[in-house]
Amino acid sequence: MLRTMRPRDALALALLLTACGCAPATPVASPQPVAPATPVPPAPPGDPVRTDGPPAARVVDVVEDIAGAKVRDPYRWMEGTPNPELDTWLGAQGAYAAKQLAGRPGHDALLERIREVGLGTSGFGGFQRAGDRLFYFATPPDAQLARVEWIDLRKPGSEAHVLLDPARLNAGGAHFAIDSFAPSADGKLVAYNLSQGGAELTSIHVLDVARGKDLPDVIEHVWGEFAATWLPDGSGFFYTRMADAAPGVDPLLGMHAKLHRLGQPVAEDPLVLGPGTSASFPIEPQEFPVLSLSPGSRWVLAYGSGARSTSRLAIAPLASIDRSGAGKTPWVTIAGYDDGVEGADLHGDRLYLISHKDAPNRRVLSLPAGKPVLAGATVVVPEDKDAALVTFAVARDALYLSDLVAGHGRLRRLPWKARAATTVPLPYEGSIGALVALPGKDGVRVTLSGWTQPEALYAWKRGALTPTGLAQTTPVDTKDLVAEEVEVPSADGTRVPLSILHRKDTALDGSHLTIVTGYGGYATSLQPAFSAVTTVWLERGGVHAVCHVRGGGEKGAGWHEAGRGPNKLNGVRDLIACGEYLVAKGYTTSRRLAATGRSMGGVLVGRAITLRPELFGAALIGVGVVNPLRILQAENGANQVGELGSPATPEGAQQLLAMDPYQHVEAGVAYPAVLFTVGLNDRRVAPWMTGKMAARLQASSTSGRPVLVRIDADAGHGVGSTRDQAYAQRADEWTFLLAAAGDPAFVTP
Secondary structure, rough: OOOOOOOOEEEOOOOOOOOOOOOOOOOOOOOOOOOOOOOOOOOOOOOOOOOOOOOOOOOOEEEEEEEEEEEEEEOOOHHOOOOOOHHHHHHHHHHHHHHHHHOOOOHHHHHHHHHHHHOOOOEEEEEEOOOOOOEEEEEOOOOOOOOOEEEEOOOOOOEEEEEOHHHOOOOOOEEEEEEEEOOOOOOOOOEEEEEEEOOOOOEEEEEEEOEEEEEEEEEEEEEOOOEEEOOOOOEEEEEOOOOOOOOOOOOOOEEEEEEEEEOHHHHHEEEOOOOOOOOOOOOOOOOOEEEEEEOOEEEEEEEEEEOOOOEEEEEEEEHHHOOOOOOOOEEEEEEOOHHHHEEEEEOOOOEEEEEEOOOOEEEEEEEOOOOOOOOEEEEOOOOOOOOEEEEEOOOOOOOEEEEOOOOOOOOOOEOOOOOOOEEOOOOOOOOEEEEEEOOOEEEEEEEEEEEOOOOEEEEOOOEEEEEEEEEOOOOOOOOOOEEEEEEEEOOOOOEEEEEEEEEEOOEEEEEOOOEEEEEOOOOOOOOOOOOOOOHHHHHHOEEEEEEOEEEHHHOOOHHHHEEEHHHHHHHHHHHHHHHHHHOOOOOOOOOHEEEEOOOOHHHHHHHHHHHHHHHHEEEEEOOOOOOOOHHHHHOOOHHHHHHHOOOOOOOHHHHHHOOOHHHHHHOOOOOOEEEEEOOOOOOOHHHHHHHHHHHHHHHHHHOOEEEEEEEOOOOOOOOOOOHHHHHHHHHHHHHHHHHHHOOOHHOOO
């Protein structure tokens, strides 16, 4: 759920998405004795899933007047880190869930099939070009974690070089993972962010590519997605560091950007940008100061960013960066959050921006770096009313643009002296995952994938896209699979895109166990992407549907705004409408319909099952935001105000209360079966949110259907988890859904 805008990307999930504890909850009432476990009624006739009761949670009578409403918070004691009592309770919940899930018939065979398909499939991504070298993440078949490889672009078809493999570091205990990396401009050095146990709290190390050995330079306490930004000569790099840990302080507050020179003691690295350091470009404590350099440019871009789709932006000559730590760099502010800037890059002394201000589908603006007055910017690529601009890449020959048209990707090319962009034909209808280019080199490399097409990398050569030979491999045969694209009217008549994946021979007889998933935050688009593991669900006759709810970016910035902050419930109603459509069209029945969401998708699914509990037979909520009213008490909380609203204002508190799933759980309601999943090292979304929501559902639901909490002590928000961790979780999740729906292969005799 952590969100920041990476340089040269329009939208980056910092899934979106942070360490050392959060503010402890302020006591509001005296603790009460531990409440006895509430007896759970027998499961309804024909319901194969029942529970004899997970561990009970202590109840505290906390009542507050919020936005004119009396708000009860009986599990507030779970808030805060460290919290030994919560840890003990979650551990007991996890042990109970493991017993309920792993012991079911069908579970082990399902896990074996998931591993067979998943480990048999390769993957790649994170492409970065440095000179004539292309660096990227690669996950070969049977590998547990992504490693970093590189190829020599001067030698087409040459063998890839393995540069960094975390498997060599994992010799027991919490596992290591490479969260991000950055090659120097000449490709001779690579700075990489190394984390442990999925916590995303990393240290930056520097590898000499030719020698294959690390330099002595190590920088601690860096959030995993903040990769280094190299100086043009490779002598050092800018980096964004988290503030030192302090009791009761959100560790994502007070980040600061510094400059490290190779061989220089880290303690002597000068502060370049951060809260209280710059009068010309002030940074707020909740903002992330990130610096960006474009190859061949003499300018530095400075971002003030966070969990929102836009950033504040400033610029300064590289030569003018104050390296004394006094904050005297003469930054020139270009844009504020209200200017709608979602991406930026430089081509020589010209600055190019993506902005959605006065253009909901976004447009590209250009202005001189030396006189960056946004009001006088030139419109280089006007808004397309029928397509949402996603991102762009700067190359020597042209500006390359990626769009979304009716849910599918479009590539356009605009030569520097041309007046209009032309469309580049794609090999097939799918989605563009990345544009890889350098200002000093011609052409672009493009990743393309679809719901049923594995991802592949293509290069622009001689007027067309041609395969590079880098492509995802899989043992899955997709010829019998189909992806439908429809639009469903929501409660207010808005047409909501819905992608439906199933086998070609699927009969619309209501017999299919159906997953409908969504996200709905930060303008993140759920574009077509191949998942080998999902095909295991489809081959069992299941249906997998993706509801592109408001709050995402599928239809531009206006689509995001329509599901953000006070409009959050629009996305919830969109998900409900998609579920109703799947039932009405005969894909499934309510008993066989499951809603799923992760992270910010916790608001979506949590409110859907509290608004319409009878519509869903089950739900999966992974590392979810399910108590947004209390975001300021959580790590990474202040960072979410731009997307959700602030509980510190009456208006913000009212909208947060309206979207808060935990606060809408009512006693005496028959809720669906719910499985929560949480990584105990999660620093993006506080695990105590899951604890509170699960405890309240367990105490309140009268359906007799289980509410379980699956935990992973060696995981966080999902970033850096091994494939076996992911597959074990998926097997547990699907076992839960299949049993809840009464699949005979998963019902305990």
